[in-house]
Amino acid sequence: MIVHGxxxxxxxxxxxxxxxxxxxxxxxxxxxIPLPFATDTEDLPAVALANAMNLPLxxxxxxxxxxxxxxxxxxxAVSSAKAPDLCxxxxxxxxxxxxxxxxxxxxxYAWAPY
Amino acid sequence: xxxxxxxxVHHLGVELITVGLDSLGSSGCRAAIEAAAPTHPALIxxxxxxxxLFGVVNIPQSIWIDEQGMIIRGVTSAPPPPVSDAGAPAGPxxxxxxxxxxxxxxxxxxxxxxxxxHAALKNWITHGADSPYALSASEVIxxxxxxxxxxxxxxxxxxxxxxxxVQDQKAIAVEHFQAAHRLVPDSWTYRRQAxxxxxxxAAGPFERFWQGPHPDHPxxxxxxxxxxxxxxxxxxxxxxxxxxx
Numbered sequence: 001m002i003v004h005g006x007x008x009x010x011x012x013x014x015x016x017x018x019x020x021x022x023x024x025x026x027x028x029x030x031x032x033i034p035l036p037f038a039t040d041t042e043d044l045p046a047v048a049l050a051n052a053m054n055l056p057l058x059x060x061x062x063x064x065x066x067x068x069x070x071x072x073x074x075x076x077a078v079s080s081a082k083a084p085d086l087c088x089x090x091x092x093x094x095x096x097x098x099x100x101x102x103x104x105x106x107x108x109y110a111w112a113p114y
Numbered sequence: 115x116x117x118x119x120x121x122x123v124h125h126l127g128v129e130l131i132t133v134g135l136d137s138l139g140s141s142g143c144r145a146a147i148e149a150a151a152p153t154h155p156a157l158i159x160x161x162x163x164x165x166x167l168f169g170v171v172n173i174p175q176s177i178w179i180d181e182q183g184m185i186i187r188g189v190t191s192a193p194p195p196p197v198s199d200a201g202a203p204a205g206p207x208x209x210x211x212x213x214x215x216x217x218x219x220x221x222x223x224x225x226x227x228x229x230x231x232h233a234a235l236k237n238w239i240t241h242g243a244d245s246p247y248a249l250s251a252s253e254v255i256x257x258x259x260x261x262x263x264x265x266x267x268x269x270x271x272x273x274x275x276x277x278x279x280v281q282d283q284k285a286i287a288v289e290h291f292q293a294a295h296r297l298v299p300d301s302w303t304y305r306r307q308a309x310x311x312x313x314x315x316a317a318g319p320f321e322r323f324w325q326g327p328h329p330d331h332p333x334x335x336x337x338x339x340x341x342x343x344x345x346x347x348x349x350x351x352x353x354x355x356x357x358x359x
Contacts, residue, residue, distance in 0.1 A: 060277075063281055067274040069273075070269055072263050076259070082183060083184065086167060088159050091144055091148075098183070104127045109130060110132075110135055110164050110177075111135070
């Protein structure tokens with residue numbers, strides 16, 4: 001995920017990665033990774049978070065932006081069959097979440113104009 | 115074509131969500147979406163979130179998700195629905211540059227199997243969890259593509275490259291696209307996205323499909339591969355992963 005500045009909003013991190021920040025650390029399914037900083041705030045230190053979770057981090061100081069990559073636990077592109085809650089805009093900028101469509105069968109179809 | 119399929123099965127409790135992968139965002143996707151006049155959500159994925167979240171590496175690819183939000187068939191090549199009477203195939207327009215003719219020649223050898231894919235899709239729509247094409251959770255995970263620390267780092271570089279495009283920082287974008295291509299070498303979308311931004315005016319309406327060196331300035335091409343070289347190296351028959359029962 002893209003981070004502007006040095007801190008990351010907790011709920012944005014959770015939504016983008018599927019990890020949940022709990023008092024005991026960052027948790028996904030059976031795994032919890034302890035975090036060496038207070039987690040009861042809305043903003044978390046991005047670099048310290050990525051380092052503690054061993055997530056790939058690419059800093060781009062020319063844009064004051066950094067990117068945190070996905071975890072590679074399990075060695076597969078998909079680590080859980082529970083679909084992540086993809087959240088993207090349409091042409092009008094209206095955000096749609098995959099979870100808005102639960103209760104139906106969903107076909108996600110990826111295409112590109114090139 | 116996908117809209118017609120969606121409208122045919124929507125009353126059965128099926129929704130189609132299209133995701134346009136383009137770091138140019140809505141300006142890149144708008145023409146195609148408006149031409150399709152979708153009745154379903156047509157979303158725009160500026161940073162290719164579906165690559166990191168689901169493992170999309172080429173287009174068109176689909177993911178099937180059940181009513182409870184469980185993936186029952188992960189990333190799969192998704193050819194357009196078969197057409198019973200396609201009529202005479204449209205030939206290439208006249209006066210096409212030689213490179214575009216070569217690209218269309220290679221593309222003609224790309225293999226896909228729309229009949230098998232769409233028969234399986236209809237079977238799942240009808241039978242749900244009882245369909246033989248609805249996979250178990252462990253099978254969904256096992257069949258998903260590889261992940262590694264190197265690939266994860268490549269995904270971060272790619273996302274940063276897209277952000278650089280959004281911020282109109284072309285040179286920075288190229289650096290991170292190059293890193294992503296090296297670290298996630300099997301992703302056609304990561305390559306095609308980068309190549310599509312090196313437009314060549316001589317290609318006219320096909321400028322985003324040129325995907326290779328400028329004929330007059332080949333030394334300025336910033337990437338190791340290009341569409342024509344890579345498809346010839348890898349073989350057009352290997353461009354799409356075949357359907358797997």
